[in-house]
Amino acid sequence: MTPDQLLQLLIAGLTIGSIYALIALGFVVIHNVSGVINLAQGEFAMLGALIAITLTGETALFNRAWTVNFNLPLFVAVMLATLAVMGVGALVYLLVIRLSHTNSVIVQIIITIGIAITLRGFALIVWGTDPYRLPEFTPGPPIPIGAAVLTRQDLWIIGSAFALMALLYLFFQRTMLGTSLRACAVNRMAARLMGINVSHMMLLAFVLSAGIGALAGIVIAPKTFMGYDTGTYLGLKGFVAAIVLGGMSDERGAIIGGLSLGILEIFAAGLLSSGYKDAIAFLVLFVVLLIQTTGILRRRRGIREAAGV
């Protein structure tokens, strides 16, 4: 492989990796505040993209029984779709998670699997099996870097992922609301004693995660397209990325985990074997896990609680 080709692989890895990172971030935000591993995270991405696509153009829904034609400008559609999915996130919390009074992580996981199946089923009924395409945000020829190319949408994907991460960082560190959320993550009981409404914070976490997921799905939809089952695939990768370096409770771990998973996959396919791409990525992750079973970036404190089911 020439350096140009390696650069090309790196660009592709960063692009897909930043999407994994966003999905992983969604996992961590919910988990830190509520202790729930939300396996419907990928479905938020799918819904966000499909709603945005529906709002931007003419789409036939419900097996062509109903054709809608919104033709909204892209920016408006993206905003509305994100808000809509945030609403779905709120509903998921209010109608399902809030009503479940269990401490068993396995039971919680199964509940979120149920949510994922239900959302996917609804999407199948509404949009059918066809994949859909969202127009590129800024169409135009790709930008050459040596012999490698960077598409404009790749820039959008990487750029918005990092912008979102920065915004979240500011939100968590600099705002009262963000600090309250963090307080819940550190110690829910203490937060409650300090007068923080933990239930509201959990609702906020679900809304926030749904929004992050939706945006991730929307920015990648022009590149990969989106069908009712694409979310499952993204969710699975995000789940792995969220756990492998940060034990599902460290935002930085989730971001680095997502980026490394993306880069690893692409390099495994490009340099070794495209047939065993995912296997190679997993093997490397295994080794990392075994070398440092507690998660590379995990702070020493509270390791047991973080990793224990």
Next chain:
Amino acid sequence: MERATISPMTDPVSLDAQTRRTRILARHPNLVAFGVLTAVLIALPLVLRNNYQISILNFIGLNTILTVGLALLMGYAGQVSLGHAVFYGLGGYGVGILAQRTGLPPLAAIVGAAIITGLIALLIGIPLLRLRGYYLAVATLGLNVIFLLIATNETELTGGPNGLAIPGDLTIGGFTFDSDLKFYFLIWLVTLALIAVSLNIVNSRIGRALRAIDSSEIAAETLGINTARLKLQTLVLSAMYASIAGSLYAYWIGIVSPSDFSINFSIELVVMVAIGGLASVWGAIFGAAVVTLLIELLRNFLPQVLSGASGEHQIVAFGILLIFIMILMPEGLTAGSLKRLRAWRKKT
């Protein structure tokens, strides 16, 4: 669900029922349940009308073997596995490859596959079980991904994505299993035997040690339990259970393909165990039966309730039911419905 204890009369309800029959029931609940299950299983083929219904029971039997093993690992030893289908697959592909390459007779192939699966579980388990909680979950998920890729890519060995046809019928001692009904008796005989083994383990010193690990690994260690070894043994045992189920499946259907051992199926197994109630052998059987029947029932009933209903509506219904069951009865369907019944009785 309540842990299996032999001490009778702990339940106030059984106090007022002092007949001899209930006393036996209370003193040897496992024995009685085992007897009832066996009787029901012998009677069922007399009632059932066709091979489709027999086949559903065969699937319940196979799923029971899988969930009973997985319940030992998850409920008792406290280890989450999102890749149990791998061991099921090793049993399925194992008999196919052994029979094809070595010409081993079926019974030897089944035993051989189970031993190989056990060894693989041992080798994987040594590094894997050092991981805990979520890490173990993600590692087992990865294991499933790797297994599927090998099954898909190594066409020479596994037949690739189209699957591996199992050469020959399952013949044991001159008796050929060539119908759904014959497999029904074989599968359930094996299932009952493995249930008996599990019950013995659960109610033995090992079972108590496993439960100790589940509640607190550190406490168990200080009591002198070699937790690492015990967990490894449980993994190997449940892997061998799964392998036997996989081998029976392979001989019964005649072909195995990667889609039979998907991550979806691994998750389905975890759902079965949870619906049954995590730490319970009987719950695992129940979970396997309920989930398998539920999927079939939705297929039969939904189109009658909702005209034009099809696969899309079935998965939505399944998802919503799953959420409902787990919210209302997080301790599993049996223990949960009983609790509700008692609360309702108290009210009236």
Next chain:
Amino acid sequence: MKTRILAMALLIVAGLILAACATPTAAPTTAPQPAAPTTAPQPAAPTAAPQATTGDPYKIGFVTSVTGPASSLGIPERDTALMIQDQVNKAGGIKGPDGAMHKIEIIVEDDASDASKATLAAKKLVEQDNVAVLIGSSGSPASLAMVETATKNSTPMISMASASQIVNPIAERHWIFKTPQANQPVTAVQLDWLKANGITKVASIGVNNAFGKDSRDAMNEQFKAAGIEILADEVFQPGDKDFTAQLTKIKALNPQAVIVHATPGEGAPLTVQYHTLGLTAPLLHNHGIGNKDFINLAKDAAEGVMFPIGKLLVANSLPDSDPQKAVLLKYIADYGAFTNGKAPSSFGGHGWDAVEIALAGLQAEGPDRTKLRDYFENQVKNFVGISGIFNWSPTDHVGIGKESLVLVRIKDGGWEYVAPDQYAAK
């Protein structure tokens, strides 16, 4: 406590089993009403004689992947089957060999793209619903898993999947037929085009599942025999969305043409990324991308893509003398009306062929499984279908080959027929 739990468990299971037994037959699957009235079905209903008596409905079992990864194949297949049921029953049914009119009942089962669920569905249809003929499934692994059920129960089965193992070895596949072309003739058409253009070095990229594997096997066998060098044989997993790694590798090898084995879900983003990365060699897909989705998704990148496929896509540009033309145009119109304007795909076409052949058999022989099988093997001659003109025989249970295929080029967002004499042009 323990005993009560057990009792409760047994009670619930017993209840569920009873419920399962209490449904001897599934309700007839009712079809959504078509928007416009449809005309009588093609080979099936002759003019319904008013004096004919009404017999029991003829039952056809239809296993398809409505959900799961193969659902983009399964849904058009299901819709086509329901459409035909609707047409035939509106016309009063079909006239059986007993002279009575019989409605048809197509019982659709979803296998969720899963082989073991397909087996169970097949058993239900054969054993419980007592269907005369079994159709299914959409995918090759599911179809292969159903083969044993059909064979053991001596029920004729018509698969809608591509793998040639479904009907081979033919001695063991006495009861099994299938309607899609095998992958071999598809590859043969690609090979003709490559030869006409003097291409000797190609690269290949395909989906790592049964469909991609079968297609890649055919390519490896035929291309090598023809002296065409395959520089790279790359794969990707179903569901993958980024193909940069494989395409970068291929780009470095500088092939004269690239062969793709995929369906639109992955084939379309792959084609877009192919152009983005600056690859310019001609792109030859296989029949997996034969629906409008591919063009809608890949848009400009789809221009110039070529692929061999049945004549359905270019029905309009076929000469009127083509015996399939009328059948194809009618199917396109009927399917559009039934589904509120969905564009037909070759997958639905495979379903049409399977159901219509089954109906022809039922009309001639009635619901006798053995007679139906014999009819399929010996009487299906020059049957004009969507995928081709079928001639089933004791040595051939596919019955269509290379002659049923045309080479199609995507041009201006539509399909353009490329006649064999134009292969070398452009």
